[in-house]
Amino acid sequence: MRNSLRAKTLLICSFLLLLPWLGYRYIWEMEKVLRVGQERNLLGTAQALATALHERPTLFSSQPQTGTNTQRDLYAYRLPAPITLDGEFDDWLGFEQHIKTYGRHYVQFSRYPYRQEDYAFRHMLGRHGDHLYALFDVTDNTLITRRSASSRLDRSDHLVIAMTTPEGRLQHYAIAGQETGPVQTYAVDGEISDTAALSPISYIQGYWRNHQHGYSLELQLPMDHIGDMLGFSWSNVNDSFNRDIDTVIATASIKTATSLGQLIAPSEEIDRILKAMTHSQAHLKVIDNQRRVLAKTGQLNPQQSLWSNSLNTSDNVVSRLLAPLYEWLFPLPKLDTTPESTDDAKILGLHVTQALAGQPYVRWRKSEDDKDVIILSAAHPVYVDGKVVGVVIAEETNLGIQTLKVEALKGLFSLSSAIILLGITTLLLFASHISNRIRRLRDNTERAIDTQGRVQEKITIDQRQDEIGDLSRGLATMMDRLDGYHQYLEQMSSRLAHELRTPVAVVRSSLENLAFCETEPANMPYITRAQEGINRLNTILSLMTEATRIEQSLEQVDREQYRLDELLDGCTHGYSLAYPDTQFNVVLPEQHLHVMGSPDHLVQCLDKIVSNAIDFHVANTPIDIRLVVLGESAVQITIANQGPLLPAEMEDQLFNSMVSLRKKGKESEHKAKQEKPHLGLGLYIARLIVQFHKGEITLANRSDRQGVVVTITLPLIAA
Amino acid sequence: MKSIVIVEDETAIRENYIDVLTRQGYQVKGYANRTEAMAGFEQSLPDLALIDIGLEDEIDGGFQLCQTLRAKSPTLPIVFLTARDSDFDTVCGLRMGADDYLTKDISLPHLMARIAALFRRSEAQGQQTDDSDVIDRGLLSVDKGKMHVHWDSHAIDLTVTEFWMLHALVRRPGVVKSRQALMEEAHVVVDDNTITSHIKRIRKKFIAVDSNFDHISTVYGMGYRWQEPK
Numbered sequence: 022m023r024n025s026l027r028a029k030t031l032l033i034c035s036f037l038l039l040l041p042w043l044g045y046r047y048i049w050e051m052e053k054v055l056r057v058g059q060e061r062n063l064l065g066t067a068q069a070l071a072t073a074l075h076e077r078p079t080l081f082s083s084q085p086q087t088g089t090n091t092q093r094d095l096y097a098y099r100l101p102a103p104i105t106l107d108g109e110f111d112d113w114l115g116f117e118q119h120i121k122t123y124g125r126h127y128v129q130f131s132r133y134p135y136r137q138e139d140y141a142f143r144h145m146l147g148r149h150g151d152h153l154y155a156l157f158d159v160t161d162n163t164l165i166t167r168r169s170a171s172s173r174l175d176r177s178d179h180l181v182i183a184m185t186t187p188e189g190r191l192q193h194y195a196i197a198g199q200e201t202g203p204v205q206t207y208a209v210d211g212e213i214s215d216t217a218a219l220s221p222i223s224y225i226q227g228y229w230r231n232h233q234h235g236y237s238l239e240l241q242l243p244m245d246h247i248g249d250m251l252g253f254s255w256s257n258v259n260d261s262f263n264r265d266i267d268t269v270i271a272t273a274s275i276k277t278a279t280s281l282g283q284l285i286a287p288s289e290e291i292d293r294i295l296k297a298m299t300h301s302q303a304h305l306k307v308i309d310n311q312r313r314v315l316a317k318t319g320q321l322n323p324q325q326s327l328w329s330n331s332l333n334t335s336d337n338v339v340s341r342l343l344a345p346l347y348e349w350l351f352p353l354p355k356l357d358t359t360p361e362s363t364d365d366a367k368i369l370g371l372h373v374t375q376a377l378a379g380q381p382y383v384r385w386r387k388s389e390d391d392k393d394v395i396i397l398s399a400a401h402p403v404y405v406d407g408k409v410v411g412v413v414i415a416e417e418t419n420l421g422i423q424t425l426k427v428e429a430l431k432g433l434f435s436l437s438s439a440i441i442l443l444g445i446t447t448l449l450l451f452a453s454h455i456s457n458r459i460r461r462l463r464d465n466t467e468r469a470i471d472t473q474g475r476v477q478e479k480i481t482i483d484q485r486q487d488e489i490g491d492l493s494r495g496l497a498t499m500m501d502r503l504d505g506y507h508q509y510l511e512q513m514s515s516r517l518a519h520e521l522r523t524p525v526a527v528v529r530s531s532l533e534n535l536a537f538c539e540t541e542p543a544n545m546p547y548i549t550r551a552q553e554g555i556n557r558l559n560t561i562l563s564l565m566t567e568a569t570r571i572e573q574s575l576e577q578v579d580r581e582q583y584r585l586d587e588l589l590d591g592c593t594h595g596y597s598l599a600y601p602d603t604q605f606n607v608v609l610p611e612q613h614l615h616v617m618g619s620p621d622h623l624v625q626c627l628d629k630i631v632s633n634a635i636d637f638h639v640a641n642t643p644i645d646i647r648l649v650v651l652g653e654s655a656v657q658i659t660i661a662n663q664g665p666l667l668p669a670e671m672e673d674q675l676f677n678s679m680v681s682l683r684k685k686g687k688e689s690e691h692k693a694k695q696e697k698p699h700l701g702l703g704l705y706i707a708r709l710i711v712q713f714h715k716g717e718i719t720l721a722n723r724s725d726r727q728g729v730v731v732t733i734t735l736p737l738i739a740a
Numbered sequence: 741m742k743s744i745v746i747v748e749d750e751t752a753i754r755e756n757y758i759d760v761l762t763r764q765g766y767q768v769k770g771y772a773n774r775t776e777a778m779a780g781f782e783q784s785l786p787d788l789a790l791i792d793i794g795l796e797d798e799i800d801g802g803f804q805l806c807q808t809l810r811a812k813s814p815t816l817p818i819v820f821l822t823a824r825d826s827d828f829d830t831v832c833g834l835r836m837g838a839d840d841y842l843t844k845d846i847s848l849p850h851l852m853a854r855i856a857a858l859f860r861r862s863e864a865q866g867q868q869t870d871d872s873d874v875i876d877r878g879l880l881s882v883d884k885g886k887m888h889v890h891w892d893s894h895a896i897d898l899t900v901t902e903f904w905m906l907h908a909l910v911r912r913p914g915v916v917k918s919r920q921a922l923m924e925e926a927h928v929v930v931d932d933n934t935i936t937s938h939i940k941r942i943r944k945k946f947i948a949v950d951s952n953f954d955h956i957s958t959v960y961g962m963g964y965r966w967q968e969p970k
Contacts, residue, residue, distance in 0.1 A: 522823035523750055526844035530756035533848035537763060552847075559845040566825060567931040573827055574933055588960050595961025599918075621936050624960050628932075631961075 026459070030452035034445045041441075044433040048426060055422045059397060060383045066303050067401035067415040068381065073294050074307065074403045074413065080290050081309060081403070081410040092126070093273035093282030095251050096313060100147040104154040108201065108230025108237045113145070113156055120145045120156070123270055129254065130269040140257045140268050148286050153247060155240040157255070164236055165258040167197035172216040174207060176264040179256050180238065181213065182206075182225070183275035184284075185248030191278040194225055196238070198258075201230045204238065250281035285309075291316040303415040307403070310377055310410055312368045343435065350434065351427045368414065376400035376412040385419075395419045458489050462496065469500050474677075476504035511568070514702070518565035525562065529555045568702050568709065571622070575713045578619045582738065585614040585623075585656060589648050592627050603635055604643040614648070614656050616735050618714035626710035629703040630660050630731050637729065638662035656737050663728035667720065675701075675720055676708040711735070742859060743767040745786040747777045747805060748821070749796045753844070757790070760848050761855070774801040778808065785813055788858060791838075793822040793829065803836055810837040817858040821851070825930070827937055840900040843930070850927040854900055861887040875910055877968065880955075882910050894949040901926045902942050905935075909956065909966040918963035939964055 074080060098119055104112045113120075124141035142159040157180070167177040178198035186192050193209040204227040211218030227240040254271030258264050274280040291307050295318045298305055306317040375382035381401045387394070396418050403411040462483065471477050480500050483493035532555060536548050586609055593607045634644050642663040649657045667675070704720065711718040716735035723730045744766045748754040754770045761768045769786065771777035773796045789809055795801030806818055819840045820833040833841045839858055842851065864886030873885035879892040887903050889896040898906060908917055908925035917925075919935040928934075939956060946953040955967045 519823055519825075522825075522844050523753070526823070527750065527752040527756070529845070530753055530760070530848055534756050534759050537760060556847075562845065563825075563931050567933060570825075570827060570931060570933050574937060577827070591960030593961065595959060599962060620960070621940075621958065624958070625932055625936070628961065 026452050026456040027449065030448050031445075034441075034448050037441045037444050041433060041437040044437055045430070048429045048433060051429065052422055052426050055425065056385075056397075056419065059417065059419065059422060060399065063303055063397055063399040063415045063417050064381055064383055064401065066298070066305070067399040067413045070295070070298055070305060070307070070415070071401040071403045071413040073297075074291065074411065076405055078405045078410075080288055080315075081405060093252070093280075094311075094313070095146050095272060095282050095284050097146040097148040097153055097284060097286040099287045100149040100154060103149045103152065104147065104156075104239060104241065106203070106226055106228040106239045106241055108228045108239055110156070110158070110237070112239075113147070116145060116147065120158075123255075123272060127270050127272065128268065129271045129274060130266070132265070132267045135268060140270065142255055142270060144253065144272070146284075146286075148244070151244045153242040153244055153284075153286065155238075155242065155253070157238040157240075157253070159235045159237065159255060161235040161257055163259045163261075164198055164231060165261050165264065166199050172219070173214065174219065175213045175256065175266065176258065178236075178258050181209070181254040181256070181271075181275055182240075182242075183250075183252040183254065183273075183281055184246075185250040185278045185281065186246065187248045189248060189278070191281075193275065194222070195219070196227060196229075196240075198236070199229050203227065204229050204240075244286070247284060249283055250278055251284040252281040285311075285313045285315075287317075288315045292318075303417045306368065306414040306416070308368050308373065308412050308414065310412075312373055312377075312412075314368060315411065339435075343431075347427075347431050347434070351430045368412075370398065370400075372398050372400040373412055373414065376402045376414075377409055379409055394423070455489065458483060462489065462493050465493075466496055469496075470503070475507060476500055514565035515569035518562040521558075521562055525555060525558055529559075564702060568706050571625075571706050571709055575619070575622065575709065578622070580617050580619065582615050582617050583620045585616045585658075585735070586610060586612070586648060588620055588623065589627070589646070589658065592624060592631075593646055596631055600635055603638070604641075606643045606645045608645075608647040608649075610648055610650055612650070614650065615738050616656065616714065617738050618735075619710075622710045622713065626707040626733075627658075627660075629707045630733075633703055634660055634662040634729075634731070637664040639664050639728075650737070651734070654737055656735050658733040658735070659730055660733075661723055661728060661730035663723075665728075666722045666726065667729055676704050676718070707731075741765065741767045742788065743769070743784075743786040744788045744790060744855070745777065745780065746770045746790045747772075747774070747795065747802065748790070748792045749773060749794070750792075757848075757851075760852070764852055766855075772796065774798055774805050777805055781809065781812065785809075785816060787862075788817045788819065788855060790819050790821050790855075793820060793824055793833070803832065806833070806836045806838055815862060817862055819854065819858065821846075825934075827934075834899060838899075842901075842928075846928065853927060857887055857900055860885065864888070875907075877910055877913060877966065879950075880910065882907055891946055891949055891953070896945050896949065898942065898945065901928055902938055902945075905938055906942055909964060913966040913968050916959045916962045916965045921963065 096119075098116055100112075100116075102112070120143045122141060122143045124137040125135060128135050138160070140159075140161055142157050144155065144157050147154045147156070159178075161178060165177045167174060167179075174195045174197040180196045182194040182196075184192055184194075193213070195207050195209050195213055196204050205221055206223075206225040206227065207219040208222045209218055210220065213219075224243050224246060225240060227238055230237050252271060252273040252275045254269060254275045256266045257268040257270075259267045273282040288307075295305060295307065295316045298318060304317070307315045309315055370384065370386075372382040372384045379402050381399070383397065383399045385395050385397055387396075396416055399415045401413045401415075402409040403413060462480075465480050469476060469478055469480050480493060480497040482497050483490040529552070532548055532551050536545075536552070589607075590609060593605055593609075596603075597605055631644065631646075638644060639662075645659070645661040647657075647659045647661075649659070651657050704718075708718050711733055714735050716733060718734075719732045721730055721732070722728070742765075744761055746754055746757050746761075746768060748757065748770065749772050751772070754772070758768045758770050769780060771780055777791075789805075791802045791805055791809075793800065793802035795805075798804070802820060802822065806820070809816060809818055814837075817840075818838045819842060820838050821842045821844060822829070822833075823844045825843045830841050839861075840854055842854065846854075864883075873883060875882045875884070881890045883889070884907060887898075887900065889898055889903065889906060904926040905922050908922055919932045922935055922939075923930060926938075939958075943953070943956055946955075956964055957967050958964055
């Protein structure tokens with residue numbers, strides 16, 4: 022492809038494609054800024070909550086600070102509704118993942134090698150209002166119930182509940198295995214085997230349900246009876262005769278208060294404080310220094326994000342049409358489920374560690390559901406007496422930012438596409454316009470001057486006031502000057518002749534006067550020679566004006582119709598008489614050929630060419646003159662001679678005035694002295710005459726390279 | 741003694757012409773510009789005026805002078821002798837009533853011959869015809885002595901150059917005269933094209949009195965000849 026203006030413009034246009042890239046970079050930077058903003062914001066939220074919790078020892082002091090054995094600790098999950106005590110699991114739906122299995126590692130005693138398939142239980146705690154709910158699902162293929170006659174509880178499968186009272190005293194309760202139905206709980210004040218120590222109580226209620234691989238038990242315990250420590254111990258009896266305990270599995274050793282596990286329950290007080298923050302967009306958690314969740318609120322729900330609400334997405338036909346394209350180009354991360362799979366009993370992570378060390382910290386982590394969604398967690402420590410007692414964790418997804426980003430990308434895409442399209446179209450149109458104008462100017466310029474360098478037509482001036490207009494005006498001026506100069510050159514000979522004529526006349530008349538007066542015969546030859554010279558000079562002057570004269574007379578002459586064949590016939594007869602030493606081969610057609618023009622001038626033209634041909638022809642070779650009809654509308658005269666070839670580059674120039682190939686020296690050697698001097702005007706005049714006839718004249722070497730042929734093509738008219 | 745006035749701004753030429761014409765026995769006066777010439781003509785009219793067209797700063801001063809002279813005398817022979825040789829100037833000059841239009845490259849003997857011929861013609865106008873020099877070709881009669889040409893008893897007003905050309909053709913009817921030959925007969929040094937336009941003018945002058953005139957024929961490639969009327 023040629024390096025046209027249009028192609029170059031397209032190349033330049035391609036820089037427009039940088040626009041979307043720049044926009045994308047900008048949006049990317051914006052996203053970074055927004056992220057930092059979101060970090061600050063979220064940390065601010067966390068800090069605000071932490072500020073509300075600082076220096077309130079009561080909120081955290083109820084939680085023992087000493088415990089490190091989290092295996093024993095029991096975590097009470099916040100239940101959305103109170104549990105119906107029926108031994109069914111349906112109330113606990115949604116918490117299945119928190120049910121913990123107590124098996125091999127929790128075996129306190131086993132008479133035989135322990136097999137988890139035979140005996141284990143699953144358990145979880147929940148809290149609603151003032152009540153603590155416990156669920157047990159015991160795997161046991163032999164249910165040994167309490168004998169109805171016996172008052173002993175430990176001679177059957179039984180559960181022992183150990184807790185510290187709010188005052189810190191260790192208190193045991195026991196429930197014996199039974200058939201499906203509500204249970205009776207006994208407070209054990211002493212040894213469980215001592216029936217006197219057992220006293221039935223009603224504030225711990227429960228429901229026992231047997232099923233095919235064991236039994237389940239739901240318990241309801243009042244919070245105000247429970248201190249910090251809690252433990253459950255299940256004893257299994259397999260032999261209904263001796264009723265010895267075979268296996269004991271417990272959440273912790275229930276022998277002493279300190280060996281029990283801590284009960285960690287979401288704090289109601291913190292909850293209330295947290296409630297004040299529910300209108301925050303963040304998902305908030307308060308954990309203690311054991312990384313256990315004390316309270317939490319909010320959701321990582323992107324649909325309620327402040328970000329997306331703040332966007333006014335336009336809804337029109339174009340955007341609806343483009344919507345599928347945009348969805349494909351810029352997919353928005355989907356986040357249907359709340360990505361909250363971490364156990365509330367134990368919040369891990371660097372941010373917590375840092376916060377526990379007293380350092381507010383923000384971290385980004387990838388969601389497990391959708392890798393594009395990033396969850397931002399900000400952790401801020403809560404201080405009591407200068408010690409970190411807990412951590413506030415605020416979490417948010419970057420979905421809002423993503424939404425903003427996608428919206429921005431859509432906008433950017435639409436806008437930059439429009440700009441690029443518009444820009445490229447405009448630039449292309451502009452370039453086409455410019456290049457068309459330049460091309461027109463070029464064609465115009467090419468047409469303006471013919472191969473002989475003559476100005477043929479004026480350049481059409483581009484009127485517009487810009488550089489191309491200036492160029493065309495400049496070229497037009499140049500053409501005018503060139504034309505003027507050309508005319509000056511062509512008239513040069515006649516002007517020169519005119520100017521020389523007067524001094525020549527002076528010399529001539531003086532010489533003639535001298536000739537009249539001269540008496541000394543010895544001087545006469547010089548005077549005669551000078552007069553001869555003057556005569557030749559005169560002839561030259563006449564020839565010099567001839568071309569101009571022809572031009573002037575052609576301007577005045579009327580065109581007439583005449584027979585070309587007849588004219589050529591007459592001419593050739595004339596030539597035979599005028600040049601008796603030369604042979605002419607003449608070929609003329611039979612038909613009558615009519616042309617329009619001036620016969621006298623055409624004869625002059627032919628005279629010049631034939632005279633030229635004779636001057637250059639090799640002696641004793643014929644001159645070929647042919648008249649050939651070219652189709653209906655043109656006729657061709659060719660005059661060919663054998664002789665020296667034309668120099669290649671001279672062919673066109675020979676038709677210009679004052680250009681001649683004749684060698685002066687050679688001419689004067691063997692041509693007669695009185696012959697006309699040559700000025701190289703013959704072919705110039707011939708061309709003028711042929712142009713007057715609306716024809717063309719060319720001069721070329723013969724195809725057989727033997728000489729030169731002149732071809733005159735004239736338009737024919739119908740007779 | 742015939743008196744001649746030369747109006748010519750080029751001193752050298754003027755003096756040369758004055759010298760040679762004086763030597764030939766004419767009484768010659770020279771003027772360099774139109775104003776001087778007009779003043780001279782106010783006193784007395786010469787027998788013949790030789791006028792250049794461009795006179796000092798007046799490029800067409802000669803033409804004006806010619807018009808003024810012709811107004812003073814319709815018969816006074818006026819000859820333009822100038823360096824300007826374009827068809828336009830020639831036609832202009834002749835239309836203004838000049839009897840001949842010569843370019844400065846004419847030689848002095850030719851010039852004197854022209855002047856003599858013009859004097860002869862003006863003298864002959866009042867005198868009886870001397871038959872010896874008359875050529876008759878049908879309707880045409882050419883009186884070489886008076887330089888008069890008649891066609892079917894209509895006088896044809898030719899300039900001296902035209903007269904000599906016609907004379908050359910008529911003298912040997914049917915014989916082709918080349919342009920070169922015509923040039924020599926008319927004592928002019930001009931190019932071929934000028935000969936062609938002279939012939940055209942002669943034809944036109946005949947056609948003006950006889951629209952069927954076609955006795956001067958072009959022989960392509962050779963020249964012209966006088967065709968005897970059939």
